[in-house]
Structures are given as structure tokens and as C-alpha cells.
Amino acid sequence: MAHRALVIAMLPAVGLRLLAVLGFPPALLFYGDSFAFLAEEPAPGTSRPSGYSLLLALLRPAHSLTLVTVLQHLLVLALAVAVYALLRRRGLPGWGATLLVTPLLYDEFMVLLEHMIMADAVFVVLVAAAITLIVWRVSPTTAAVGGLLLGLAGITRTVGLPLLLLTAAYLLIRRYGWRPLVALLVAGAIPLGAYATWTKVEKGKFALTEADGNFLWSRTMSFADCAVIQPSERLSVLCPNMPVEQRPYPPHWLWEDFSPLLKVPGTANRNQLAGEFARAAILAQPVEYLGAVVTDLGQLLRWERTAADEKTPYKFPAAERPISESVRGVAESYEGGPAATRVVEPFAGWLRAYQRFGYVPFPLLSLALAGTLVAALVRRRWDALLPGVAALALIVSPPFLAAFDVRYVIPAIPLVCLAAGLTLGTGTPFRGERPQPRHRREAVEVA
Template sequence: MTRFLGRHWLLLLLLAGGVTLRVLTWLAYQPALLYIDTFRYLDNLGELRPTDLNPLGYTVVLKILLQFGGFAFVQAVQHVVGVLLALVLYRLALRYIRHGWLAAIVAAPVLLDGYQLQIEANLMSEIWFQAALVAMLWVLLSRGEPTPKRAALGGVLLGIAVLTRTIGFTIAVPFVLFLLLAGGAWRSRAGWKRIGVRTAAGLAGLAVVLGLYGTYFYTQAGRFGLTGAQGNVLYGRTASIADCGQLPQHDAGLLMMCPPEPLEERLGVDYYTHFRYGDPNWPAEPLPDERSKETLARQFAYRVILNQPVDLALAVLEDFGKNFSPEKKTFPNDVPVERWQFQLYYPYHDLGAETVQIYQAMTLAYDGVLPGADLELASFLRGYQLGGGYTWGPVLAAFGLFGILGAAGVGKARRSGLRSAAFLATGSGLIILLGSAAFEFSWRYQLPALVLLPLGGVLGLAAMFGLNKRRPGGGGRRPKMADYPDDVDKAAAAEFRSRYGDAPLSPLVVVIAAYNEAEGIGPVLRNMPTHCGDLPVSTLVVVDGATDNTAEVARENGAFVCEAPRNRGQGGALRLGYHLAAECGARYIVTTDADGQYDNAELPMLMKPLLDGSADFVTGSRRLGTGKYDSGIRWLGVRVFAVLASILTLRKITDTSFGFRAMPADLATSVTLREPQYQSSELLLGVMARGARVLEVPMTMNLRNNGKSKKGRSLKYGANYARVMTGTWLREYVLRGGKRRPYVRKQEVTAAEGRKTA
């Protein structure tokens, strides 16, 4: 518990504040806040018309929720969703970041932002739009490089987001770019095939959702579409900047669309969108020809865009920049910020002469109460929100900048593995803000960025400064692991048993630790023998928190796969594999690597001494056999550490780090293993201290079949390897008095079985 609190203390504090604020919000405004759009959703619950101004995504959600309760129930559910979004974002950040406090920063805006709280109290689509985006991020980012299945599901979730708010379609751009760039597969010719398949799958998922909805739209409107909006927002944007003198002076229809106010006195986009174009009595004069109002407005907008592209771009960029303003205020001619602020009274938005009666009729029908506000609670919430309880614009800009720099590979980001993840989150947040600004600015449209930009910014920051989780073998020192089973072991073993059952493995199990070995592990598994003599062989791949599709490749090639929820290092993965294999049916355990350095055909030679009873632990040796080295430092290191181990154990050892080894399952699980990274010498000295008979046999070691070694070549790595070797010797030989009793196997094999296997 102390360890849990020490890691997650900041999130727990933020979570307590976020839950408290949501309870107060729910109590302050009953049964819920109703905005103008709310009544459009409610009016469409029965017919589910796709041709209305808003797409049907939130209408469907509202229809379902109202089956279980009234407006107060819907508000409560939306507050719960807000808390869940924060937790998911936090968990997603922890997949990449070592520090819990840094990951908690990602959750803070969602938990504590007053404008987020206010929109959750509204019967509006924003919280569900955010939920669809976060679900997409989780599917694409939580398990490393996306597979075609996950890409397709990501496309489906993006489609759902679009049907909740059509501005979500802009995210298709970073979505596709992410599928092209993720995992660095584009660096190899073989990787492009994988890229093509997953990109096609992602686009297919998006197309299926939008295609089905568009077909339903066609049955109702006689044309394909996603919303009944007919360009009124585009008209509003262009009307606010249009230079009437640049329009064709002979076209009376286009001139009629141009506002009469001089350019310097133009009103805002919101006015021309809703009050000018939205006025059914405008224009008052008869139209000059057969073109409809909609056609004229569309032609007018296109003409202005063609004539004044620079003016339009500057206007959009100006509105985009407002998102990062230090102060949340109403800018001239923009949507009033007060719409998204807590009020001391229950707010009624103008619906005409009978506004109050309409509100009261709705709340009475669904909740049996009149709308109302608790003055004391509302006063507290308003003071909190206006007193700084929101995400400060420059902070949001910093998140965006960090995300861009991290995605660009600045600092240590180039080797971090976080660039594509930072790009997806940051790119999605920025393009949402830019796409919204292309039509009009409203503080409400900033809210989706609260779940996107902080995540991208923190990932970018972690990438630039090396705060992400380290890859195994990078030469750095990791803290020792707790005794088996720790939290990672328990979670991974439980998931494995839920997938395969309690005893799915054969008596002989080959355990492979794998981290980001998707490109190399396939040939290793395909060349693995199915039998060693009469003993059937199972292969157990322990995927150590990989960020690519190693697990999927391993399953496709017939291996049993155990996935550790976070990366700890090869030692942690192998220890988990030893215990899981022993618990699930293994009598003998063999280890090999995922990179193709060892010859699987030598498995019978490795197992023979173990099965005929002449040894308890059999390890290959490249010095007795054949070995290739990728550097002179590696060649020297093998010999130096062999000499050190021989001195410490008083018996000749030629190779301490050969990864192709065989041992009884009970011996593997009886040794104390706490090193997450430099585990080979810890295991070797540990079994010798237990009194096991160790035998080295001549074997072959090749270079990796792909990529680079994760062990590093530096003197720092060598120093850490020596530290582990001497530390293990002190623990096992000096403090515990190793070799006081000879090791005795729990399960002896017959000579006949040994002969069969040989």
C-alpha cells in the first residue's frame, strides 16, 4: 500500500478534488443544465432524423440513458464519464512514462477544469465526443505499434466521434499519418507492407461507420451526408470578412448575400451564422433568380474564399490563437464566454417568448422537478471557475509545443519510441482547434483539446528529456524487483490463465523474453522443434511491455503468449516465464532469445545431459563452440566475466551470458532472481550456489537476425554486469552459505526417457 501511495499520490489528490467538484456541480444545478442544442436532441429522440443540424451520435446516447432515468441521471453519468476519462488518460500515460506525478498532469485538466465540469452538467455532446477520442487513443497507443485489428477499431471509434461532433473528421489527417509512421516500420521495405495493411484497415473502419450512417442519411434525404447543416457556418465565417467590392458586380444574388455593414464594422461569425443566415425572413427582398438561399450562400462563401484566401487564413489563425489566451473572456463579436461559466442562478437560454415554460415543461416531464440552482454551491463553483479553476491558455500552448518538439525528435526524443504517440495526441488536439476556428471561435470548442494536448505534451516532454520508461539493456540501472510474484507478475499470470487455462503447457517449455521483437521473433518460432525426442515442446513468449506487435506475431506463429503490463527488463520477463511455465505443466525449462542468435536445432544436444542425469543445469558456450561478436568490446567482455565467475565460484566457466540454457522447472523457480536486466549471471551463480551440477556444452551463437542489441556495448553496461555478478556471489555464497547441500531434483527422469530424447 505504501508503494502504491508513493507512486500514485498526486493522481489520488487530483481524483479527490475532481470527484468532489463533480458532486457539488450535480447538487448545484438540478436536474441538469440545458443548452439550446439540448432541445434539438430532445426533439429528435423519437424519429432519429439524420438530417437535423446535429448528427445522431449524442441523440442515441441520450435516448439510451433516458430509459434509465431523467436529466439528473444523465448529468450524473456524464460526470462519471469525466472521471473515467481522466483515469484512462493517466493509465495510458503510465504505459510510456516512469513517473506517476508526470502522468498525473495529463489527468489534471479533465479532473479540475471548471469549463469541463460545466459542460458535463449540460446535456451536450462534448463529454461523449471526448470519450470517443480517448477510446481511440487507448486502442492505438496502449499496446505499442498498432496491428490491423486495432487500426480498424481505431477507425471505428473515430467514426463514432465524427457522428457525435462532425468536427472530429479533421482527426482523420493525424490518424492516417500516425498509422504510416508508428513504430518506424517505414524504415524497411518489409515494414511498408505492414503499414499498408494497417492503414487500409484503419480507413476501412472509419469508412464502414460513416458509410452506414451516410446510407441511412440517403434514405431520409435523397443524398449522402452526415448532418443537415447546409453551409450556414461557412457563410457566417466568410460574411465577417467579405469585401463586397471583389464580388461580381453583375451578380445581384451574390451582392444580396454580402453584409451591408462596412468591413470595419462587421459583426462576428456567430451573428451572421445564426441571426442573419438563420433568420427565416432573411433576405427580406425576393431572390433575383431561381437560385435558392442555400445555393447563393454557398456560392458567396466559395467566391470570398477564392478572392480573399489570405484574409480568411489570418482570420482563422487569429481565432485559433484565442485558445491560448491567458484570460478566458468574450472577444469582440464572439460567442459569449458566459454561456460556459457557472451562474449564480439557473441559466435559461433564449428560445423565444416561452423560454421559461419550455424549460420547466421538459424538466417536469423527465424528472418531475422545476429547474433550479443552489445559490451557495453555485457561488462556490463560480468563484472556483473564475478564480483560476481552468486550464490556463499558455499552459495548453506549452503542451502543444512540447508535443510538437517531441514528435519532431528534439533532444532524446529520436530514440525514445514516443514520437508517434506524441504526434497522434498533439496533432489531433491542434487540428481540432484549427478546424473549429475555421468556422468560428467558442470556448466550448476548446474542450476536446483538454484530453489531447496534455497527453501529447507530457509524452513529448518525457521523450525529449528521457523520462520515458527505459528499454531493457540500455546500459542504465533499474531498481531490483520485489520477490515473485509482484503486481506485474500477478496481472500477467492472471491474464495468461484467463486466455489459456491452468495447465496448457507441455513438460518441456522453451521460454523466450521479448521486447519489441516483432520483426525477428517470427523466424525463431517457426524454426522451433515441436518435439525433443518423445517430449512435446511448448513455446512460451513473455512479452515485456512491448510497444510494437510482438505479442500478435508470436501468437500467429503458434506460441503461448504472456504479456507483462509494463516493461521491466529481460530478467523480469524470464523470471515470470519460469514460474508460469512451472505452474502450468512444465517439468523442464529451456531459455533462448527472440533475436535468432541461437540454433534451435541444437535443442536435443542441450537437453541430453539434463535427461540422462549427468547435469542439473546445461548452458551453451560460444567459446567451446562457435561464436560471432558484433563488437570487440563484446568479445572482450565475454572473456573477462568468465574469468571473474571462475574466480568467484572456484570452477572453470567459459561463458556466463549464453542465453540458450536448460534446467528443471523446480530449479529455475527456486533461485532468487531480482535483477531486471543483468539476469544471466544472477541465474548461473544462483543455481551453482544451490549445489546444482552445471555443464557447459559447445554451441553456436550467430549475430541478431534484425535490429540492434538492447544490451548496449558501453563500459557502464560492463560495470553493471560486474556489479550484479559480485552482488549475487555475496548474497548466495557469503551471506547464505551456498553449496552447503547438493541440489536434488523433485522429479527424476529415467535413463530410458533420456535415451529417447537424445
């Protein structure tokens, strides 16, 4: 059997996801975010786009959170098969291609996000599928489908927006012609434009969110010193009122009662003032800003994802988590019954035990990405640079724009696997992907 190694690897991977379905029915819920996505009447989000909400709305008639999580599990498994198929096409043996997709199949955090009512698993699939398709074969059709997927990723999580431009730059630099480039950009603009128009109708502003300024402002709370910044009177209300060494992590400044951001009236006004303050802080304290970013990126050197005694939502729970009365109705309306996560032993316990070791440590992931980018340049594997640089962008951009979070790194995993395989492969891109220069065609005709 040509694909025996993949089949053997898939069986335990399916087993892990079955443990999640059996051990934590109907789904894992993430603080307030999950309930916002589950709202009965989807609306353009303030702090995040609502693309995932639209997917949940399509599935609502089934009244099954289990259906949502099973679909997410299947999508990631299908993505692993697609990456495997491309790597085989590029000359890797079956065992080698299988080895490179094992992080996607077995990483415990991937299983966790697939089983959670959050946009992350769908975002991972949209981004990685788009880049896999474009690397597989560049044509107007594949570029259009890839652009559409990246556009959908952009309305799922805004961090996906730069990837559309990055892919367009790849097509332009590699000189694939104007037709794939235009197809990519037009197709990508369709979901983005439609969503922004929806926001305009609902909120009067042509945008994807109304919180980019808020997030950047929260980033500056790691270092902002108003004695140095000297903000105008209208911005001074956003000055932090506690010493730097006592300040909590940036995301807390977005939601907690102590945040001066919550004193600013009006969503649009708050976002605008926060953005102005953040830009002033960065310009006044560029060294401190970069220092905060570097400190956050230093967490990539941490071997453990989460310590055994660390309080974090990124663990499979040991006990049922009651749903707050304020949002219980939202979840139960979607589920058509009780929606709190149940913990069913022994399946839940087996998955909790696996979580302690079943992951790719971030230092190894970072080393693999760096090594792949260097090797791709040395070996002139230009197609490996697209997933490699995309992975780098996904890892690095959050600390610049908001803060580091473990789950923000996970979308890079399939891209690093893909880039590494393309770098190691012995095959060449599909013939006809890139049009030959005119003088070469004429030479062939003469011969």
C-alpha cells in the first residue's frame, strides 16, 4: 500500500479526537468568546470579526455543538491529508511526508482547539488550505479559490489579512502573470468587502472590527509612561494609573474594571482615541515598545506549553464548568438543551494525561521554522518560502499588535510542516505553474 504510513498514523490521531468527543461532550467553551459566537442573531463583532459566527449560524438548525466540534476535527484531519498529498507530489517518500504531518495530527493543542467553540481551528484550516492549494499549482482558478479562502480567514481572524497581501507579493515576485494575481485579489476582496459592507449597514462604518486601536493601546500598557509620552488632554484619560512593574498582562486592560479604556464613552470614539494614544506611545518610547515585543516572543523559548499548576483555559478540564446564568440561554438555545461541558471518565482522564506530553515544544517549532527558511534560500526552494514566511508572520505579529498568546502560535504548525517538506522534497513544482519567459518559448519553437 503506497500510503500505509499515513493510514497507520491517522488511526491514533482519529482516536485522540474520539476521546475528546466522548470525554468532553458536547464541546469546550471559552469564557465569553464562545457565547458571543453562538448568538442567535449574528452581528458584526466589535472586538473580532464574526465570520465564525456565520458558520455556526449555518449549522444552528441541527442544534448540536457536537456536530460543530466533529466538523472541526474532520477539517483538520482532511488538512493533514492535503499537506501529505502535496509533499508526496514533491518527491517525499510516504514515511517522510507522514512524519512531517504528525504535529498536525497529534499536537494536543490542535485537538483542544478543534473541540472548542472558537474560530481558531477553522482559521487554521482556511489559511493552510489556501497556501497548500496555491503552492500545489498556480493558475487563475487555484489562485481564485486560495484568495477566497484567505478572504474568509480574514473575516474569521483579522491576523489573516496580511496573508492575502503576502500571497499576492509571492505571485508578483515569482512572476506567475497578472491573471492569477488579479484572481487572488478579487476573490479575496469578495468576503472582505461583503463583511465590511455588512458592518457599514449595521454600525455605520466600513470596517472589519472596531477594536484595532484598543488592542494596540493594550499592548502599550506594558511600558507606556505618560511623563515621557506627554499626551494631549483628550488622550490623557487613557494613561495607566499603576507602576509598570505592577501592571497585568495587556489583554486584561481591555476588559477589567480598572482599565481607563472603559471610561471612554462610545465604541468608535474609544477605538479612535486608543489608537491615537498607542501610536503616540510607540513613537515616544520605541525602545520600550520593541522590548515588550521581544519579551513576549521570549515565551517561544519556553519548553512547556502550560505548567501543571498553571491556571489557563487551555487545558482539558477535570471537572464540569457551570455556565454563567447571563449566557446560559445563548448556549442552550443553540444546543437545544443543556450545553455545559461534561467530563466523562475515563476518556477525559486519558486525554488530560496525553496533554502533558503530546505537543511540539515551541523552541523546536521555532528552530524548525528558522532552519527551514534558511535551507529554502540555500536550496532555492522558493515555493517553501510562502508557507514559511506566512508562519513567521502569524507567530510574530500578535506581540506587535496586542500580546503573545499560546493559541496564536498554533496556526503556524501546518505551515511549518508544509514549508519543511517543500524544502526537503526532491520534486519540482507542477509543470506549467509558472509560464516560461518568451525568449525560452521561442528557443524551443526554433529547435
